[in-house]
Amino acid sequence: MQSRSTPPTRAGGRPRSAEADTAILEATRQALVDLGWTKLTMGDVATRAGVAKTTLYRRWAGKSELVVDAVAELFDELELPDSGSLATDIESVVLQFAALLGRPETKTALMAVVAESTSDEPLRERIRTSIVDRQKRLVLTGRARAQARGELPVEPDTATAAMTADLIFDVIAGAVVHRALVSAEPVDTEWAHRFTLLILGGLAAAASGQGA
Amino acid sequence: MQSRSTPPTRAGGRPRSAEADTAILEATRQALVDLGWTKLTMGDVATRAGVAKTTLYRRWAGKSELVVDAVAELFDELELPDSGSLATDIESVVLQFAALLGRPETKTALMAVVAESTSDEPLRERIRTSIVDRQKRLVLTGRARAQARGELPVEPDTATAAMTADLIFDVIAGAVVHRALVSAEPVDTEWAHRFTLLILGGLAAAASGQGA
Amino acid sequence: MQSRSTPPTRAGGRPRSAEADTAILEATRQALVDLGWTKLTMGDVATRAGVAKTTLYRRWAGKSELVVDAVAELFDELELPDSGSLATDIESVVLQFAALLGRPETKTALMAVVAESTSDEPLRERIRTSIVDRQKRLVLTGRARAQARGELPVEPDTATAAMTADLIFDVIAGAVVHRALVSAEPVDTEWAHRFTLLILGGLAAAASGQGA
Amino acid sequence: MQSRSTPPTRAGGRPRSAEADTAILEATRQALVDLGWTKLTMGDVATRAGVAKTTLYRRWAGKSELVVDAVAELFDELELPDSGSLATDIESVVLQFAALLGRPETKTALMAVVAESTSDEPLRERIRTSIVDRQKRLVLTGRARAQARGELPVEPDTATAAMTADLIFDVIAGAVVHRALVSAEPVDTEWAHRFTLLILGGLAAAASGQGA
DNA sequence: GACTAAGCGAGACGGTACGTCGCGTCTTTAT
DNA sequence: ATAAAGACGCGACGTACCGTCTCGCTTAGTC
Numbered sequence: 001m002q003s004r005s006t007p008p009t010r011a012g013g014r015p016r017s018a019e020a021d022t023a024i025l026e027a028t029r030q031a032l033v034d035l036g037w038t039k040l041t042m043g044d045v046a047t048r049a050g051v052a053k054t055t056l057y058r059r060w061a062g063k064s065e066l067v068v069d070a071v072a073e074l075f076d077e078l079e080l081p082d083s084g085s086l087a088t089d090i091e092s093v094v095l096q097f098a099a100l101l102g103r104p105e106t107k108t109a110l111m112a113v114v115a116e117s118t119s120d121e122p123l124r125e126r127i128r129t130s131i132v133d134r135q136k137r138l139v140l141t142g143r144a145r146a147q148a149r150g151e152l153p154v155e156p157d158t159a160t161a162a163m164t165a166d167l168i169f170d171v172i173a174g175a176v177v178h179r180a181l182v183s184a185e186p187v188d189t190e191w192a193h194r195f196t197l198l199i200l201g202g203l204a205a206a207a208s209g210q211g212a
Numbered sequence: 213m214q215s216r217s218t219p220p221t222r223a224g225g226r227p228r229s230a231e232a233d234t235a236i237l238e239a240t241r242q243a244l245v246d247l248g249w250t251k252l253t254m255g256d257v258a259t260r261a262g263v264a265k266t267t268l269y270r271r272w273a274g275k276s277e278l279v280v281d282a283v284a285e286l287f288d289e290l291e292l293p294d295s296g297s298l299a300t301d302i303e304s305v306v307l308q309f310a311a312l313l314g315r316p317e318t319k320t321a322l323m324a325v326v327a328e329s330t331s332d333e334p335l336r337e338r339i340r341t342s343i344v345d346r347q348k349r350l351v352l353t354g355r356a357r358a359q360a361r362g363e364l365p366v367e368p369d370t371a372t373a374a375m376t377a378d379l380i381f382d383v384i385a386g387a388v389v390h391r392a393l394v395s396a397e398p399v400d401t402e403w404a405h406r407f408t409l410l411i412l413g414g415l416a417a418a419a420s421g422q423g424a
Numbered sequence: 425m426q427s428r429s430t431p432p433t434r435a436g437g438r439p440r441s442a443e444a445d446t447a448i449l450e451a452t453r454q455a456l457v458d459l460g461w462t463k464l465t466m467g468d469v470a471t472r473a474g475v476a477k478t479t480l481y482r483r484w485a486g487k488s489e490l491v492v493d494a495v496a497e498l499f500d501e502l503e504l505p506d507s508g509s510l511a512t513d514i515e516s517v518v519l520q521f522a523a524l525l526g527r528p529e530t531k532t533a534l535m536a537v538v539a540e541s542t543s544d545e546p547l548r549e550r551i552r553t554s555i556v557d558r559q560k561r562l563v564l565t566g567r568a569r570a571q572a573r574g575e576l577p578v579e580p581d582t583a584t585a586a587m588t589a590d591l592i593f594d595v596i597a598g599a600v601v602h603r604a605l606v607s608a609e610p611v612d613t614e615w616a617h618r619f620t621l622l623i624l625g626g627l628a629a630a631a632s633g634q635g636a
Numbered sequence: 637m638q639s640r641s642t643p644p645t646r647a648g649g650r651p652r653s654a655e656a657d658t659a660i661l662e663a664t665r666q667a668l669v670d671l672g673w674t675k676l677t678m679g680d681v682a683t684r685a686g687v688a689k690t691t692l693y694r695r696w697a698g699k700s701e702l703v704v705d706a707v708a709e710l711f712d713e714l715e716l717p718d719s720g721s722l723a724t725d726i727e728s729v730v731l732q733f734a735a736l737l738g739r740p741e742t743k744t745a746l747m748a749v750v751a752e753s754t755s756d757e758p759l760r761e762r763i764r765t766s767i768v769d770r771q772k773r774l775v776l777t778g779r780a781r782a783q784a785r786g787e788l789p790v791e792p793d794t795a796t797a798a799m800t801a802d803l804i805f806d807v808i809a810g811a812v813v814h815r816a817l818v819s820a821e822p823v824d825t826e827w828a829h830r831f832t833l834l835i836l837g838g839l840a841a842a843a844s845g846q847g848a
Numbered sequence: 849g850a851c852t853a854a855g856c857g858a859g860a861c862g863g864t865a866c867g868t869c870g871c872g873t874c875t876t877t878a879t
Numbered sequence: 880a881t882a883a884a885g886a887c888g889c890g891a892c893g894t895a896c897c898g899t900c901t902c903g904c905t906t907a908g909t910c
Contacts, residue, residue, distance in 0.1 A: 052863060114323050265872080599811060600810070650854050650905070652856095
């Protein structure tokens with residue numbers, strides 16, 4: 001999944017240990033749980049993984065890159081159930097996402113790496129590639145299914161369709177993150193329901209407003 | 213504005229310099245612009261402010277608290293114009309908020325202190341008090357005006373009204389932050405317009421759904 | 425004794441701890457005994473002295489400078505007894521010097537810092553100032569006494585006198601060091617006696633050769 | 637010359653490259669010139685010699701052993717001219733030795749390996765075997781010639797003769813090294829002349845003192 | 849002519865120490 | 880009591896070498 005190395009030089013030399021990669025990423029997640037982003041140190045992760053500090057730096061440029069890769073794996077666990085109803089699909093994803101943000105390793109790491117990325121363009125790109133853009137699949141799949149069911153009109157203009165998908169994604173992800181991490185209020189089924197109603201109403205209005 | 217110390221001890225001895233406070237907060241904002249959150253150091257802020265490090269620690273517990281106070285002042289500049297239309301009001305606030313997030317000091321600081329706050333409850337409280345909750349006034353004022361104009365129905369149940377206001381606030385703030393800082397795409401008038409349409413549609417649906 | 429700091433800026437600020445200096449130099453000597461030059465580390469010395477690593481680096485540029493100061497104090501313990509005979513004086517100093525070179529802290533440190541100094545001019549200067557030149561007093565005093573006793577002629581030309589003193593110093597110091605550290609043979613009373621005979625004979629020949 | 641490995645195991649397998657040995661020793665001397673003892677690293681020598689690090693470690697136990705072998709070759713270049721006069725012979729050797737010590741590779745390496753050897757008995761033995769004892773030939777040959785010429789009396793007691801040779805060797809080698817590397821003053825013809833006078837006078841006194 | 853055993857270049861690996869930086873505290877003199 | 884100055888203990892940083900290891904590939908001598 002990670003593109004970190006892939007050196008095209010296939011020359012001699014001892015190959016990198018694949019087990020080390022696994023151990024490091026797992027140790028990173030555990031350290032996030034135990035210590036949080038700020039107190040997590042490269043040296044500690046190395047010790048937990050039974051690996052030398054240099055081995056970490058050989059693979060990752062720093063704490064931020066390492067943590068992005070470590071949490072990225074967790075985001076791939078999100079999935080869209082085929083419930084037969086757009087409202088239910090949205091509610092499900094919202095609750096899954098909230099549950100993920102409730103895990104201590106994700107909670108402490110996500111905002112931190114985003115904060116770092118505001119003054120580190122390559123890091124931002126890595127976050128988008130490894131985490132954010134991968135989850136847009138949920139929006140796209142959900143819309144396609146809803147269109148197949150007739151719950152949503154088919155959008156003929158692909159450019160507009162893409163913009164709408166991006167908008168919906170920012171709204172859903174942003175609202176859940178803000179509720180969970182900034183307002184620090186629970187994302188329970190009631191909130192998810194009310195939020196879903198808002199989104200569906202907005203989508204309907206947008207569709208007709210677009211048609212008008 | 214800041215509640216930072218308020219030592220109840222009586223007044224004997226040299227009083228604290230008020231100029232120092234101003235200079236420190238200004239120096240903090242400038243350091244955020246020049247260095248970003250991570251590279252900003254207490255020692256550097258002290259030097260810029262022409263103040264000793266001890267003076268900083270006498271007033272703030274650490275970097276996070278200092279930065280929260282420094283950026284909080286900026287958020288109070290947001291204001292709701294009385295444009296006569298709810299849609300225009302929302303668009304205006306969205307664009308103002310995006311402009312604020314576009315400033316380097318805000319961009320780099322906001323996510324960082326939120327990240328810190330995920331494992332520091334007093335800090336989270338300080339953020340809510342000094343920054344977040346203060347901006348809910350925009351939502352409340354906007355709704356009251358819209359209701360006065362007849363654009364929105366009057367919600368008789370105050371508990372539900374409060375929940376709706378919180379929801380709207382999380383959606384607007386979250387979506388703009390996500391668009392600006394995570395997706396790192398521009399929040400321009402077109403995006404603001406499409407987003408406003410979504411919100412208004414959702415509000416209408418929520419209102420009728422609520423009434424049913 | 426050490427000239428290391430003496431900052432003429434007598435401004436405010438916490439003064440450097442004099443106890444720290446003493447503790448560090450003593451810890452350095454003990455570490456030399458326990459570990460030898462190569463395995464001695466700055467971090468270990470700091471720990472032994474109950475001091476932070478940064479405190480060492482605030483006072484000394486590195487391991488070499490620190491060790492020079494630490495062993496220099498030992499060399500000042502050498503003294504010339506007033507035995508009434510030049511031969512006895514020389515033998516005494518030779519044996520004292522050999523005993524000093526037999527101590528583990530001196531043995532391991534002296535050659536090492538001299539080795540470093542071959543590619544570090546300031547370090548060489550520090551060694552000369554703090555260690556080598558200070559011991560020339562032994563040669564000068566010894567000669568003066570011998571002249572007073574009539575054992576040696578008074579040298580009228582001061583330039584020649586200085587050259588002879590330097591020569592004698594290099595011969596005595598060099599021979600003892602070479603015997604003790606390179607040949608690694610014992611510097612016992614017999615060797616000291618034979619060596620003293622050689623020196624005295626050479627001095628006599630040089631004096632008459634000079635006079636001739 | 638080097639005894640380094642001589643594995644008694646039989647001959648199966650690829651033989652060690654003789655060119656590699658030459659290249660490594662030459663690279664070592666060059667690295668000493670360029671970097672000095674402290675900054676010379678095994679990896680750097682390997683790179684300069686166009687060889688893998690493992691190849692170095694297959695032949696030498698470490699940096700000290702490698703450097704001893706590398707500089708030992710240089711010391712074998714010293715030779716005693718048959719000038720017909722003991723004084724001239726001594727002066728010649730002193731100047732040759734001083735010239736050797738003036739070369740950067742020798743200067744930086746010699747004291748360093750001696751320093752290491754103070755806490756590494758096998759290394760000291762290697763230095764004596766490869767460097768020091770080999771040069772005693774100069775003293776022995778010089779004395780034999782002087783005796784043949786009648787400049788020096790023949791010493792009947794072989795034990796005493798050996799002790800005297802060792803003493804002279806320590807005095808000459810020690811004095812020149814001290815003058816050149818510690819005092820860092822030039823070993824020019826004048827100094828060599830004065831030093832030779834001293835030695836010859838001492839020898840004469842020792843001989844008569846011995847005879848008495 | 850295949851087999852075998854060591855040598856070899858390459859480079860990753862677990863370590864250790866480096867010298868620096870920032871933290872938040874403490875100690876001094878001066879207001 | 881507060882202020883400026885700056886030393887202090889602490890802990891993490893990212894780098895550099897160490898000496899070892901695992902690769903795939905020669906390069907001999909032995910069957």
